[in-house]
Each structure stands twice: as C-alpha cells, then as structure tokens.
Amino acid sequence: xxxxxxxxxxxxxxxxxxxxxxxxxxxxxLSAMIEGFLNEATPKPLSGDIFAxxxxxxxxxxxxxxxxxxYRLIKGRPYTTVIIIGPSHYGFNGVWIYPQGxxxxxxxxxxxxxxxTQKLLNKDTDIIFDPAAFEKEHSVEAQxxxxxxxxxxxxxxxxxxxxxxxxxxxxxxxxxxEAIGSRQDVLVIASTDMYHGHDYDEAxxxxxxxxxxxxxxxxxxxxxxxxxRKLELCGGFAxxxxxxxxxELGHKKLxxxxxxxxxxxxxxxxxxxxxxxxxxxxxxxxxxxxxMLNKEQRKKLLEIARKSMETYLKTGKTIEVKxxxxxxxxxxxxxxxxxxxxxxxxxxxxxxxxxxxxxxxRDMAIEAAVSDPRFARVETQELENIEIEVSVLSPLxxxxxxxxxxxxxxxxxxxxxxxxGVFLPQVAQETGWSKDExxxxxxxxxxxxxxxxxxxxxxxxxxxxxxxFSEKEN
Numbered sequence: 210x211x212x213x214x215x216x217x218x219x220x221x222x223x224x225x226x227x228x229x230x231x232x233x234x235x236x237x238x239l240s241a242m243i244e245g246f247l248n249e250a251t252p253k254p255l256s257g258d259i260f261a262x263x264x265x266x267x268x269x270x271x272x273x274x275x276x277x278x279x280y281r282l283i284k285g286r287p288y289t290t291v292i293i294i295g296p297s298h299y300g301f302n303g304v305w306i307y308p309q310g311x312x313x314x315x316x317x318x319x320x321x322x323x324x325x326t327q328k329l330l331n332k333d334t335d336i337i338f339d340p341a342a343f344e345k346e347h348s349v350e351a352q353x354x355x356x357x358x359x360x361x362x363x364x365x366x367x368x369x370x371x372x373x374x375x376x377x378x379x380x381x382x383x384x385x386x387e388a389i390g391s392r393q394d395v396l397v398i399a400s401t402d403m404y405h406g407h408d409y410d411e412a413x414x415x416x417x418x419x420x421x422x423x424x425x426x427x428x429x430x431x432x433x434x435x436x437x438r439k440l441e442l443c444g445g446f447a448x449x450x451x452x453x454x455x456x457e458l459g460h461k462k463l464x465x466x467x468x469x470x471x472x473x474x475x476x477x478x479x480x481x482x483x484x485x486x487x488x489x490x491x492x493x494x495x496x497x498x499x500x501m502l503n504k505e506q507r508k509k510l511l512e513i514a515r516k517s518m519e520t521y522l523k524t525g526k527t528i529e530v531k532x533x534x535x536x537x538x539x540x541x542x543x544x545x546x547x548x549x550x551x552x553x554x555x556x557x558x559x560x561x562x563x564x565x566x567x568x569x570x571r572d573m574a575i576e577a578a579v580s581d582p583r584f585a586r587v588e589t590q591e592l593e594n595i596e597i598e599v600s601v602l603s604p605l606x607x608x609x610x611x612x613x614x615x616x617x618x619x620x621x622x623x624x625x626x627x628x629x630g631v632f633l634p635q636v637a638q639e640t641g642w643s644k645d646e647x648x649x650x651x652x653x654x655x656x657x658x659x660x661x662x663x664x665x666x667x668x669x670x671x672x673x674x675x676x677x678f679s680e681k682e683n
Contacts (some may be wrong), residue, residue, distance in 0.1 A: 217353055222311035227347040231268040236315045242269060243358045246277035247284065249466065252466045257493035259283050260460050260679070261397040261451050265297060265487035266444070271471050273404070276355060278466040278489040284359040284510050288396040290322050291356060292366040292385065294447035295348025302371035305342035306330055306678060312350070314366060316357040320598040322364035328388040329366075329381075342369050348400045348444060349660070353526040370446040375432050377447055382453035389458070399451040401444025403486030407520035409472045413454035413533065415441050416468065420535035423490060426463050428452035441486070455492045463492045465535065497655055501601060503537040506536055507678045508629060513567055514545055514597050516572035516678070521575045522589050530571055537567040542596050542602035542673075547587065547635075549594050555581040560602065560622060560631055561674070598679035600633050611663060614672055616644055622671040623648070623656050623663055631653025 228234040233242060246269075261280040265272035281672040292640065297305070308330055327337055349367045354364070370381075376586045389395050403419060404412040419440040422431040435438035442448055453465075467504070470486040472478045476585045502510075511532055520528045532538065542565060544558025548584040555577040560571055574597065578587040604621060608614070612622060616637040623630055636642075642650065662668050 211545055218271050222313040223307065223343065224310075224346055225314050227313055227350060231347060231351060232273075234315050239315050239354055240358065243274065243277070243355060245421070247281050247358065248275040249274060250281040250467075250490075251517045252278040252282050252491075253464070255282065255464060255491060255493045257462070258393070259286070259374075259396065259460070259491050261399065261455055261492040262402060263399045263448055263488065263490035264352060265402050265489070266356075266400045267471075267485060267487060269351075269403055271474055272487040274464060274474075275467045275469055275489050279491055280355045280359045282466070282491055283396065286396075287394060288360055288392045290325055290366060290392075291360070291363055291396045292325075292368065292396060293345065293349045293352050293398045294370060294444075294445040294450060295352075296447055297342060297346060297369045297371035298443070299345055299372065300347065301339070301342040301369065301495060303373060304336045304377060305369045305371075306336060306338055307340075307343055307367040308338050312353060312365065313351045314350070314357065316354055319353060319357065320364045320649075324352045325364075325366050325388055329384050330645045334400075337383065340370075340537075343367065343465075349411065352398050352400055368447075368495050372544050373446045375429065375449070376451045378428070378432065379453055382450050382457060385450075385454050397451050397454065399444060399447040401442045401448055403468075403488055404470065405443065405445075405485050406441075406442045406481075407481050407483055407592040407594050409470075409482070409484050410488055412472065412484045413472050415439075417533040418471065418538060420465050420468065420488065421538035423448070423488075424454075424463055425539050426456060426461065426492075428456065451492075460492050463490055465490050467488075469473070499602045499675075501603075501676050501681050502536060502678075503649065507599070509534070509537065509561050509568045510567060510599050510601075511597055511678070511680055515573050516598060517571040518574045518578045518587075518597070519592055522578060522587060522592065526573065527619075528602060530567060530570065532565065532567040535566075538565045540564060541566045541569070541604075542591070543569045543573060544600040544602070544675075545570060545577045546598040547577050548598065548601065549588050549591060553584075554591075554595060555584050557581055558600065558602075560605065562602075566601065580627070596680050597658060598677065600635070600675040600677045603674045605673050607669060607671050609670075611644065611648060611670060612645060614648075614670075616642075616647060618674060619672040620675055621651060622650070622673070623651055623658070624671070625656070625658055625662055627666040628655070628656050629660055633677075635677055651669070 311318040497666040538563035557576040648663040
C-alpha cells in the first residue's frame with residue numbers, strides 16, 4: 210500500500226496550501242504577526258516539561274492568539290522531533306503519514322524525520338501514505354510557522370487522521386509509544402478546532418463539556434462523546450490518540466491554557482451566526498498529584514453547598530444549579546462535612562463520582578444536614594454556627610498492601626464481602642492515630658468488621674487523595 214517514490218520527496222518540498230489565506234505569505238509579516246501573538250499570550254506556568262499541545266488550526270486572525278498560549282510555553286525548549294497529528298477535512302479516513310522530504314512555509318523548509326516515520330509505516334497496513342491526503346489539508350500546516358518561531362533544530366512527523374475506530378487510535382498511540390521509547394525530546398501536537406455551529410450559547414456549553422473530558426484525560430469517554438455528538442472537536446481522533454499516548458507514557462495532567470470562539474474574537478455574538486471554538490491545552494511531564502481546584506472553584510463549591518443546605522432546610526426544595534466550569538463538570542467523588550463550634554455535626558459523601566462535581570457537592574450538603582444517622586437533623590437556627598468543609602476525591606486505587614498507605618495523604622476504603630467503610634485523609638491528622646490505629650478503627654467502627662480485618666488478604670484496600678477546603682479558609 211506504500212506507493213511512493215523516494216526521489217520525488219528528496220527533490221521537492223511540499224508547498225504550503227493556505228499561505229496568503231490562513232496566514233500571511235510574506236515572511237516578515239508572518240513573523241511579526243506570530244511574535245505579536247506570543248508577546249501577548251500569558252499562559253500560566255507549568256511545573257513539568259511539556260509533552261503535548263492541543264492547538265487550533267483556523268486562520269490566524271481567528272485562532273492565532275489562542276494557539277500562542279501553548280507555543281509560548283515551549284519556546285526555546287530542546288525538542289528534536291515534533292509529531293503533528295491533524296484531521297482530514299477532505300474525506301480521507303484512517304491514518305496517513307508523509308514519510309520524508311520537507312514541508313515548506315514562508316519562513317523556510319522543515320525536514321521530515323524519515324527515521325521516525327519509517328518506524329510507523331513499516332508496522333501496520335492501517336497506517337499508510339497518499340500524497341492526496343496532504344494536497345489541500347491545512348490542519349498540520351497551520352502549526353508549522355508557530356513551531357518555526359519558537360523552536361530550532363527539529364524535524365517533523367506529519368500525520369493526518371480521518372474517521373477512525375477507537376482501535377485505530379489505540380494502535381497509532383501504541384506505535385508512537387514504541388517509536389518514542391525513552392526519548393525526552395519529542396513533542397506531540399494535536400491540531401483541532403472545537404464547536405462548529407450556528408448557536409453561540411450552544412458553542413459555550415458544548416466546548417465547556419468537551420474541555421471537561423479533556424481535563425480528565427478521558428480518551429475513551431471523549432471518543433464516544435464525539436461519536437454521540439454531545440462533544441465536538443474536528444480533530445477529535447488526533448486528540449484521542451494524543452491522550453492515549455500521553456497516559457501510556459505516564460502523563461496525568463492536562464491544563465487548558467486558553468479558550469475562546471470566533472464570536473468572541475470578532476465581537477459578533479449573534480444568534481444564527483456561524484461560530485467555531487478554539488482552545489489551547491498542554492500535557493506536561495508532571496507525574497505527581499496535581500491540584501485539581503483553584504481558589505475560585507473552591508469558593509464556588511462552598512457557596513453551592515451553603516445555598517443548597519439553607520434552601521432545603523427552609524423550603525424542603527433542592528436548588529437548581531447550572532455550572533459550565535469544565536473542572537466542576539468532572540465526575541468526581543466528594544464529601545461535605547459540617548462542623549458546629551469545632552465539633553462534627555454531619556458528614557456524608559460519595560466515594561465514586563456519578564454526576565458532575567458541583568451537583569455532588571450540592572446533594573451531599575443536604576444529606577450531611579439531614580441524613581447523617583449519627584446526628585439529629587440540622588435546624589435552621591443552627592445555620593449561622595455551621596462551618597462547611599468540602600473534600601473532593603481522586604479516583605480510587607486498589608493497593609495490595611497497607612504499606613502503600615501514607616497517613617495524612619491517603620484516604621482509605623476497606624471492603625470485605627458486603628461490608629465496607631471509609632476514612633478521609635484528614636481523619637489521621639485530626640486523631641493523631643498510628644497507621645494500625647487508623648486501620649483498626651476504620652474496620653471496627655466504619656465497616657463493621659473485626660478490628661484486624663485489614664490484615665486479612667481477602668479484604669480489599671483502596672486509597673485515594675482529597676483536596677480539602679472550608680469556609681474558614683476562604
């Protein structure tokens with residue numbers, strides 16, 4: 210299926226398709242435009258080296274400022290191979306790779322990493338080359354001038370993906386992982402725009418939901434959300450592949466650096482006007498436990514908890530809340546703890562997220578006030594003395610030994626048969642218990658098991674972390 214002549218690639222560079230339309234074809238004008246975007250971009254600093262970017266590919270007048278947020282972060286970094294995966298806008302399904310030669314832009318030629326592309330092309334007949342797939346395509350090309358302005362001495366791996374099953378995304382990710390090996394000088398760019406449609410309000414809602422899946426690095430959920438059309442990314446298959454690859458290589462943290470759409474950029478927020486969303490995201494090499502929530506997100510969750518509890522106690526009704534923040538849309542477990550004059554007054558939560566975080570906090574605040582069997586129902590007159598604390602939980606991780614539990618960092622769930630119990634991480638800090646005391650009390654007083662059940666190999670032990678914050682701190 211690899212029907213190409215190596216000579217044709219060596220003699221001629223692949224000419225640009227959208228120079229003069231998507232971006233200036235004059236080198237000085239193009240260079241000045243990108244420098245202006247980069248100088249204006251103010252991305253938040255990330256602690257690790259950047260492994261991948263998600264970057265838009267519309268005309269620079271629409272998406273260039275957004276794209277600059279990601280490229281500003283990688284400026285001057287020592288990448289020697291850049292893999293660019295973009296969508297096919299012209300009906301080419303599957304995976305298509307340009308194997309060798311050069312891609313030309315007004316800023317000069319970029320050499321293709323032939324050694325790298327051959328590692329991909331020689332492994333699977335689902336991954337093929339046809340020059341027609343790149344003949345009109347702009348999704349890869351739109352990233353190249355930015356790369357030329359921020360990096361030096363690098364080669365590229367141009368890939369175009371059309372409609373593909375999830376298995377093909379996994380297969381390409383596996384081949385890329387094998388080709389990358391232990392290298393630390395490879396950058397991946399997934400080229401995509403977001404919402405496409407005629408409804409500005411819908412654009413905001415759909416993009417925020419899509420960003421929630423991206424922030425959670427949920428490749429499979431993203432893929433099927435795109436198939437169901439509740440999410441939108443024109444380069445969705447490229448992004449899914451990049452997420453799979455990043456997670457396979459141990460990267461766990463994705464940050465949305467900037468998000469906008471064409472209606473905001475042009476100032477034409479008109480019902481029925483065609484609108485396209487743009488986002489810039491980065492996946493870095495940090496492999497620890499990143500902070501999930503910023504100060505404003507914590508404040509919002511505490512306000513939701515307070516208002517929902519007050520409304521229910523006064524009216525018996527659950528408030529309607531609508532949230533668009535992508536982090537608060539994540540399905541995460543959470544507990545709400547109530548304290549009155551420093552003493553526990555109620556605490557109920559869900560270990561596993563089954564709905565958006567902000568709704569879990571809303572519902573658990575009510576449950577903590579009226580349904581904790583250890584306490585009488587909170588009365589309205591007590592509200593002014595109640596302090597609310599929220600614990601947002603990471604996903605559960607099963608461990609094979611209690612040695613892996615770090616007191617103060619990990620919450621623990623013990624399960625044996627139908628019996629189970631959980632302690633939040635702060636329990637160890639508040640009680641001063643040793644690990645043996647912590648686990649024995651968990652078994653005896655929360656799970657209804659023998660105090661030493663945690664030593665039984667038939668018991669299941671799960672750990673999790675929690676971000677804990679309260680009204681007192683905010």
